[in-house]
Amino acid sequence: MSKATMRFPLAVVIGLMFSIMVPAHAQLVKIDAALGTPVMLAGERATTFLRVALTGEDIKDESKRAPLNVSIVIDKSGSMQGEKMEAAKRAAKAAVERLRKDDIVSIIAYDTTVSIVQPAIQIGDVKTTQPILAAIDLVNAGGSTALFAGVSMGAGELRKDLGSGRVNRLVLLSDGLANIGPSSPGELAELGISLGREGINVTTLGLGLDYNEDLMSRLASSSDGNHMFIDSVNDLERAYAMEFGDAMTVVARDASVIIRCEDGVRPVRSLGRDAIINGQAARIDIGQIGSQRTKYCLLEVELPAGADGGSAEVASVDVSYVEMKSQEKANRNQSVKVRYSSSKDEVKRSTNTAVMVAAVQQIAADRNVLAMRLRDSGKIEEARQELLSNRAYLYENFSRYDDEQLKRDADTNGFAAENLDPEQWKYNRKLQQEYQVGIKKQGVILEKGR
Amino acid sequence: MLVPLAILVWLGVRLDVAERATRADLIDRVIVSELEAHSVVVSSVVSQWERDLLADLEQAPIDPSALRERLLESTRVSQYFVVDAQRMLRFPTYDDSITPAEEEALLRTRDIWLNRELTTQSAPEQQNALPSNRFAGKGGVMNIAPSQRTSGWYVWHWGGDIHLIYWLQRADGFIVVAELNRPRLTADIIAALPHTDDGAEVHQVNLEHWALGSSPTYTLPPKRLELRNTRGDALYVWDNDVASNEVRALVSLPLGYPLGMWSLAYCVDPQASINGEEPGFWYRLSTRIGALALALVGIAIYFYRESAREMREAAQRVSFVNQVSHELKTPLTNIRMYAELLEQNLDSDDEQSKRHVGVLVSESQRLSRLIGNILTFGRKERQTLKLRPAPGSVDACVASVLSQFKPALEARGIEVASRLDANRTVMIDADAIGQIVGNLVSNVEKYASAGKRLYVESKQDGDSVRVTVSDEGPGVPEKDRKRVFEPFYRVSDKLTDGVAGTGIGLTIARELARLHGGDLALVPSEHGAKFVVTLHCPPAGVAT
Numbered sequence: 001m002s003k004a005t006m007r008f009p010l011a012v013v014i015g016l017m018f019s020i021m022v023p024a025h026a027q028l029v030k031i032d033a034a035l036g037t038p039v040m041l042a043g044e045r046a047t048t049f050l051r052v053a054l055t056g057e058d059i060k061d062e063s064k065r066a067p068l069n070v071s072i073v074i075d076k077s078g079s080m081q082g083e084k085m086e087a088a089k090r091a092a093k094a095a096v097e098r099l100r101k102d103d104i105v106s107i108i109a110y111d112t113t114v115s116i117v118q119p120a121i122q123i124g125d126v127k128t129t130q131p132i133l134a135a136i137d138l139v140n141a142g143g144s145t146a147l148f149a150g151v152s153m154g155a156g157e158l159r160k161d162l163g164s165g166r167v168n169r170l171v172l173l174s175d176g177l178a179n180i181g182p183s184s185p186g187e188l189a190e191l192g193i194s195l196g197r198e199g200i201n202v203t204t205l206g207l208g209l210d211y212n213e214d215l216m217s218r219l220a221s222s223s224d225g226n227h228m229f230i231d232s233v234n235d236l237e238r239a240y241a242m243e244f245g246d247a248m249t250v251v252a253r254d255a256s257v258i259i260r261c262e263d264g265v266r267p268v269r270s271l272g273r274d275a276i277i278n279g280q281a282a283r284i285d286i287g288q289i290g291s292q293r294t295k296y297c298l299l300e301v302e303l304p305a306g307a308d309g310g311s312a313e314v315a316s317v318d319v320s321y322v323e324m325k326s327q328e329k330a331n332r333n334q335s336v337k338v339r340y341s342s343s344k345d346e347v348k349r350s351t352n353t354a355v356m357v358a359a360v361q362q363i364a365a366d367r368n369v370l371a372m373r374l375r376d377s378g379k380i381e382e383a384r385q386e387l388l389s390n391r392a393y394l395y396e397n398f399s400r401y402d403d404e405q406l407k408r409d410a411d412t413n414g415f416a417a418e419n420l421d422p423e424q425w426k427y428n429r430k431l432q433q434e435y436q437v438g439i440k441k442q443g444v445i446l447e448k449g450r
Numbered sequence: 451m452l453v454p455l456a457i458l459v460w461l462g463v464r465l466d467v468a469e470r471a472t473r474a475d476l477i478d479r480v481i482v483s484e485l486e487a488h489s490v491v492v493s494s495v496v497s498q499w500e501r502d503l504l505a506d507l508e509q510a511p512i513d514p515s516a517l518r519e520r521l522l523e524s525t526r527v528s529q530y531f532v533v534d535a536q537r538m539l540r541f542p543t544y545d546d547s548i549t550p551a552e553e554e555a556l557l558r559t560r561d562i563w564l565n566r567e568l569t570t571q572s573a574p575e576q577q578n579a580l581p582s583n584r585f586a587g588k589g590g591v592m593n594i595a596p597s598q599r600t601s602g603w604y605v606w607h608w609g610g611d612i613h614l615i616y617w618l619q620r621a622d623g624f625i626v627v628a629e630l631n632r633p634r635l636t637a638d639i640i641a642a643l644p645h646t647d648d649g650a651e652v653h654q655v656n657l658e659h660w661a662l663g664s665s666p667t668y669t670l671p672p673k674r675l676e677l678r679n680t681r682g683d684a685l686y687v688w689d690n691d692v693a694s695n696e697v698r699a700l701v702s703l704p705l706g707y708p709l710g711m712w713s714l715a716y717c718v719d720p721q722a723s724i725n726g727e728e729p730g731f732w733y734r735l736s737t738r739i740g741a742l743a744l745a746l747v748g749i750a751i752y753f754y755r756e757s758a759r760e761m762r763e764a765a766q767r768v769s770f771v772n773q774v775s776h777e778l779k780t781p782l783t784n785i786r787m788y789a790e791l792l793e794q795n796l797d798s799d800d801e802q803s804k805r806h807v808g809v810l811v812s813e814s815q816r817l818s819r820l821i822g823n824i825l826t827f828g829r830k831e832r833q834t835l836k837l838r839p840a841p842g843s844v845d846a847c848v849a850s851v852l853s854q855f856k857p858a859l860e861a862r863g864i865e866v867a868s869r870l871d872a873n874r875t876v877m878i879d880a881d882a883i884g885q886i887v888g889n890l891v892s893n894v895e896k897y898a899s900a901g902k903r904l905y906v907e908s909k910q911d912g913d914s915v916r917v918t919v920s921d922e923g924p925g926v927p928e929k930d931r932k933r934v935f936e937p938f939y940r941v942s943d944k945l946t947d948g949v950a951g952t953g954i955g956l957t958i959a960r961e962l963a964r965l966h967g968g969d970l971a972l973v974p975s976e977h978g979a980k981f982v983v984t985l986h987c988p989p990a991g992v993a994t
Contacts, residue, residue, distance in 0.1 A: 113646035113690045144695065148633075149640050149686045156641030181640075181685050187633045194525045194634035276522070278515045278547050285522065 028251045028325070029289050030055040033317040033334040035301075036359055039350040042308040042340040047268060050259065050336060051355040052317055053296035056251040056289045065248050065291075066324035067102040069166035071120070071154035074139065075174040075207075076109040081141040084207060087233040088173055091240040093133045095171075098244055099123045104166060106157035107136060110150030111143030112180060120157040147178035151191065151202065151219070158200050165327045167250045167288070168200045169225070171243055173236075175207040178215060185214040192222030199253065201225040201288065203243050206434075207236065209426050213433040224287035226443040229434040231427065239446050246444045249291035252330075255321035257284045257297050262313045264304040271298040271362035272440040287441075289321065295442045298358055306340035314338050353401045360397040364390050364409055365439040371416065372432055380420050387417035409439070462738035477670065478701055485703040485714045488643060488675070492714075493706050495642050499526060499635060500616065504601060507618035507626040514541050518549075528631040529555040535623035539563050555629060558608045562615070603708040611680050612711050640686045643677065671722035678702075680711040692719050764938040764953060775821045775828075782821060786814035812857045819888050826885065827937070827954045830961050837879040837965050841990035844872040844915045845908055847883040852906065855891050862899040872908040872915045876987035882962040883917075883985065886970065889955035890919040890981050898923025901978050914968070915987045920980035931972050935960050959983075 036049040059065055072092050076085065092107065099105055101124030107117040117135045126132070154170045162168060182188065192202055203225035204216040213229070220227035226246060230239050261267050261280040270277070275284045275297070284297035306312055314336045322329050341347060367390045375383035394410035412435050419428040431448070438445035503526065510530060511517055517530050529552065532541040542552035556563075604615040604627075614630040672691035676684040676699075697717035705712045789810040796804050829835040848870060859866055887906075894904050901922030908917045926934055933939045938953040960970040967986025972979065 113687050114640075115647055116645045143690075146687060148637070152637035152640035152686075153645055155637060159641075180687055182633055182636060190528060190631050191633040191637055193528075194631050194637075197523060198525045276518050276549065278518065281515075283519070283522070 028057045028323050029255070029319075029321060029330070029332075030057065031317075031319050031332055031334055032354075033315075033336050034352050034355055035314065035336060035338060036352055036355040037347060037350070038337075038352060039339045039341050039347050040303060040306065041344065041347050042310070042342045043305055045302060045305050047300055047302045048338075049271070049355055049359040050299045050301050050315060051296050051352075051358055052257045052259065052284075052299075052319065052334075053294050053354070053358075054252075054255055054257075054286060054289050054319065054321070055294040056249065056291040059249065059251060059291045062248075063100075064325065066250055067100065067104070067164075067166045068244075068247055069104045069120070069158055069161045069164065069168045070099075070244070070247060071106045071108060071158050071170045072096075073108045073110065073150045073154040073170060073172045074117075075111075075145060075147070075150070075176065076139050076141045076143070077111045077145040077176055078142050079145075079176045079208075079210065083233055084175060085139070085141040087236045088207070089136050089139060091237040093136050094237055095240045095244050096129055096132055096136070098241075098248075099129075104161050104164075105132070106154065107132070108150055108154045108157065109139045110146050110153075111141070112146055113143070114146060114149045114153045116153060116157065120160045144180050145174065145176045145178050146180040147172070147174055147215075148181035148183065148188070148191070151188075151195075155195055155198075155200055159198075162199055165324065167247050167253070167324065169243075169247045170195070170200055170202045171205065171240070172202055172216075172219070173205045173207060174211050174216065176210050177212050183212075183215065185212070185218045188215050189218040189222040192219045192225075196223035196225075196287070203227070203246075205230055205236075205239050205243070206430060207233070209430065211430075213430045217433045217437045220443070221437045221441055224285075224441065226441075226445075227434055227437040228444065228446040229430040229448075230446060231430075231448060235446060235448075242444050242446065246290055246293075249293065250288045250324055251291050252289040252321040252323055253287070255286040255289050255295070255319065257286060258282070258318040258320075259284070259297075259299055260316045260318070261301060262315060265314055266302040268300040268302055271300065271359065272365070273297050275299065293442075296358060298355075298362055303338060306338070308340055308342040311337055311339045353403065357397070357401050357403045357406060360394065360401075360406060361409060361439050364394050364413065365436050367393070368413060368416070368432060369436055371413075372429065372436075375420055375425065375429075384417050384420055387413050387420075391417065409435070458739045458742055459735070461742050462735050465738045465742070466735060481701040481716045482703060485675075485701065485716060488714050489703060489705055491642050492639050492677075492709065495635075495639050496706070496709065499630070499638070500603075502526065503616045503628055503630075504618060507601075507616070507628060508620065510626050512540070512622075512624055512626075514547065517541060526631055526634060527628040529559075529629040531555075531559070531627035531629070533625040533627060540624075558613065559606075559615075559629065562604070562606065605708050605711070607680070612709070614708055636685055639677065643686060644688050646688045646690060671718045673700075674717040676715040676717055678713045678715050682713075685712075692717065694719055696720050761938045775824050779818070779821055779825070782814060782818050786811065786818055789814055808857050812854070815854050816858075816892075819885070819892070822881075822885055823889065823954055823958050826958045826962070830958065835961065835965065837882050837962070839877040839879050841875050842878045842880045843875055844878060844883060844910070844917065844985065844987065845870040846873070847878070847880050848872075848887050848906060848908055848917060851884055851887045851891055854888070855895065858895055859891075859904065862895060864895065864899055864902055864904050866904045866906070868906040870906070870908045872910040872917070872987075874910055875990050876910075876913075876915070877990050878985070878987050879962075879966065882966060886959040886962050886983055887917060887919065889959045890983070893955060893979075894919065894921045894923065898978055900924065910987075913986055913988050915985045917983040917985070918980065919983070920975060921978040923978045925975065925977065925979045926972060934972060935970070 032051075032053040032055070034051055034053075036051070040046055040048065072095065074088055074092060080088065096105055096107075102122065104120055104122045105118065106120040109115050109117050117139060118132050121132070123129060151170065151172060154172070158168050158170060177183070178188075182191075195202055200223065202219050202223040204220040204227050206213055206216045206228070207230045209231070217227045219225075226243060228239050228243070230236055259267065259282045261282075263280070265280070267275075267277050267280065267282045269275075270282060270284055273284050273286070275282045282299055284299070286295050286297060289295055301314065303312075303314065317334045317336060319332045319334070320329060339350075367386060371383045371386040371390065374380075374386060391410045391413040394406050394413060398406035398410060412431070416428055416432050419425065434445050437443055506524070506527070510520060512532055517532070521527060521530055530541065531539065534540045542548055542556060544553075544556070600620075601616070601618040604617060605612050606615075607613070611632070614632060614635070615627055616630065617625055617627040619625045672693070674690040674692040674697050675688050676697075677686040678699075679685050696719075698720045699715040700718050701716040703714045704710055705714065789807055793804065793807045793811055796807060798804075826835060848868070852866060852868065856866070891904065891906075894901075898904075898921035901924075903922045905920045906918070907920075908915065910916075930939075935956050937957040940953055956970070963970040963983050963985060968984035970981060970983050973982050974980070
């Protein structure tokens with residue numbers, strides 16, 4: 001027997017052994033592609049919502065989470081002086097202490113200039129985190145606010161370890177207006193888009209009432225990061241903890257959904273997230289998926305009229321993502337069907353509550369954006385009416401679907417309606433921005449102790 | 451006193467201005483080289499982008515949806531455009547699939563795709579044409595048409611700052627155009643530039659300094675380095691030691707193409723001077739003046755030493771002559787005596803011989819006077835000069851001198867006029883008086899022959915006799931009046947051009963006059979020089 005013939009069966013055996021040992025893709029992301037009304041009234045053209053929800057599996061063992069590559073970018077401008085600075089340092093130190101040996105951290109502090117307090121370092125490479133904590137302690141407040149440069153430098157530190165299978169996140173804290181460097185929300189959004197595509201998510205933590213919430217929220221949402229409004233220094237540590245907690249639970253990245261509508265089905269619009277709709281196909285990027293957290297895209301579709309009792313394919317949904325742990329790309333497919341019935345009762349009974357709640361939340365968030373624009377242009381009364389009407393819409397759906405999220409959103413809109421006067425608006429607007437980003441991108445928001 | 455001081459101050463200020471200009475130039479060069487180092491960093495970032503974009507555009511698909519997909523992965527491109535071989539914009543176009551972002555992109559790049567001339571002349575469907583001269587325009591930004599170049603930058607202004615495009619003309623005929631994500635480029639440049647570590651340091655610049663051979667260290671004022679955009683706003687600040695928020699750019703260096711509208715700036719506090727902690731203007735001025743005064747003193751010492759050396763040399767010369775004069779005096783006396791004897795014994799009708807002998811006599815007299823002067827000076831120097839008064843008349847002495855000089859004066863065309871009124875017999879040193887008057891008349895012969903006249907006056911007033919010798923020559927300039935009596939002093943070269951002399955005549959004349967109880971003075975005169983000799987001449991027989 002020649003050596004070559006000996007090898008062939010051996011290779012097969014080894015290959016088989018591996019295929020047995022590694023279970024055929026334990027699904028780390030649960031995909032739920034569904035219509036808001038899976039049963040539609042027969043005989044008429046109608047629109048409904050198609051939601052593709054991605055839910056991260058529960059990673060029970062913390063040691064199984066993907067390692068982090070995180071840059072903590074702290075505002076140390078003059079306005080941070082005192083209590084704020086101390087609280088920010090405490091929060092950053094607490095966050096560093098939560099890190100694991102294979103996590104990488106860098107710490108940037110910016111005022112007029114940018115100083116790299118701690119260049120990117122893997123926690124396991126130092127005996128203790130003590131020198132890092134000591135470096136944070138040395139940060140002193142004073143000067144202007146070079147926010148753009150702070151983000152640039154933080155991204156530079158993260159870039160050293162991109163592609164190492166880590167969750168790359170830049171956590172930006174600012175309490176004031178960016179007054180050195182590019183400072184328009186548009187420019188920061190453009191930077192955020194680029195960083196997001198590179199795999200860097202920028203989470204923005206706005207502290208107090210003097211930061212530019214448009215800039216901060218757009219930077220976060222364009223890069224698929226979280227945006228939090230921290231109105232009390234006492235909440236700083238909790239905000240960092242939430243953000244790090246969110247980063248530590250990421251199970252998949254670069255999640256992307258392509259919905260290919262069948263003939264006769266028309267994609268109308270995407271709610272919440274931006275979509276590229278090209279003919280019958282819509283592509284929507286979702287980004288990172290966290291353990292036990294659900295992110296979704298929502299497409300409004302127009303369905304052709306169908307006959308009673310009939311069913312039809314609505315769309316084929318392709319989902320792709322990269323698993324954090326294995327760094328393998330997963331491609332999954334689901335198809336979405338619709339049934340037609342002439343029974344209104346059956347249509348009502350079969351309604352998918354989760355999809356409808358998501359749709360209501362998105363519609364209400366858009367109306368909230370509209371109300372904010374009215375308020376921005378000085379139309380306080382019109383804004384109030386819009387918000388009150390929005391609250392009523394949310395309450396109505398809360399009673400219909402019995403989902404607490406809708407009640408919470410109704411309260412937020414109600415609070416907004418009651419606090420449109422100039423002295424309250426500064427706080428209120430930040431709260432509304434946080435709410436909008438949170439709803440649209442299903443991101444982390446900070447529960448206020450109000 | 452005020453005039454030299456004013457000159458000193460003026461020179462000091464001039465020096466200060468010149469030095470500051472020199473130093474500003476030096477500082478400028480030092481700063482520019484520092485900024486250039488940072489500029490290289492920026493250029494390397496831009497070059498990296500250029501390389502990556504080139505590869506990206508080469509592979510970019512032409513199909514709109516594929517290009518949109520590609521854009522979703524691109525960190526550097528904010529919008530792709532595709533132009534076909536007929537210069538028609540093929541993507542994006544206003545069709546059903548256009549996204550809001552693409553509409554915005556078309557709006558801000560409108561001017562690039564629309565040639566205004568063409569719009570007015572062409573059909574609407576041709577409005578998307580990309581005229582080749584659009585690439586060629588814009589002040590040399592793309593001064594070569596794409597047909598000759600395969601790739602390049604395009605810079606335009608929109609919304610207050612530059613926008614950048616990088617384009618590639620491919621082998622398939624398409625020009626694929628990428629509008630860059632400017633904030634991302636800015637962020638990459640910032641990340642490549644230095645960060646700022648806490649703890650300000652004093653920045654010192656060593657400059658070789660030309661003045662007074664020293665090389666002082668100049669302390670530049672606290673600086674701040676800035677990357678600035680088209681409007682001059684700071685995009686990024688580093689190495690900031692300036693306390694105030696307001697700064698002024700001391701030196702500004704434009705970045706390389708295509709970011710030529712951006713610059714690197716070396717900024718300082720608006721109040722700060724380049725000299726920083728250096729002492730102020732008045733200190734510098736006073737040190738300049740001090741240095742200048744020192745220099746002038748140095749020059750004065752040099753010239754003083756130089757003239758002292760000349761005088762020393764002259765004195766040495768005289769000293770030597772003094773030594774030999776004793777040896778010369780005896781033969782000269784014999785020559786003179788026999789020449790005078792010969793003159794008396796000559797036939798009165800042998801005019802030629804008489805004239806020859808006259809020259810002999812006159813020249814030997816001149817020589818003996820010279821030797822006499824030297825010997826007298828030597829005695830004066832050795833403080834052994836003494837007079838030997840004897841009964842005699844001043845006028846006789848003066849007449850003797852005039853008669854001795856007569857041939858020489860006549861030869862120079864000098865008319866002699868005398869009014870002598872001191873003929874009483876008094877105690878005088880005839881040799882001394884002869885020497886005094888002889889030196890004065892000799893000077894007239896030498897220096898004032900142009901005046902053509904010699905006046906000699908004598909007047910007796912009790913024991914005092916006054917002899918005045920004056921001429922109508924060029925006279926002695928005011929500044930030299932006192933110094934003419936100094937040994938070896940010469941009035942300006944102009945006056946003494948071609949005239950020989952020992953330079954001790956007047957010195958000796960004054961010394962002798964003083965020994966004679968009087969003085970010799972140069973008194974102001976309407977024209978020419980006027981010397982007045984006063985002599986103490988007690989009556990004969992009275993001991994002095």
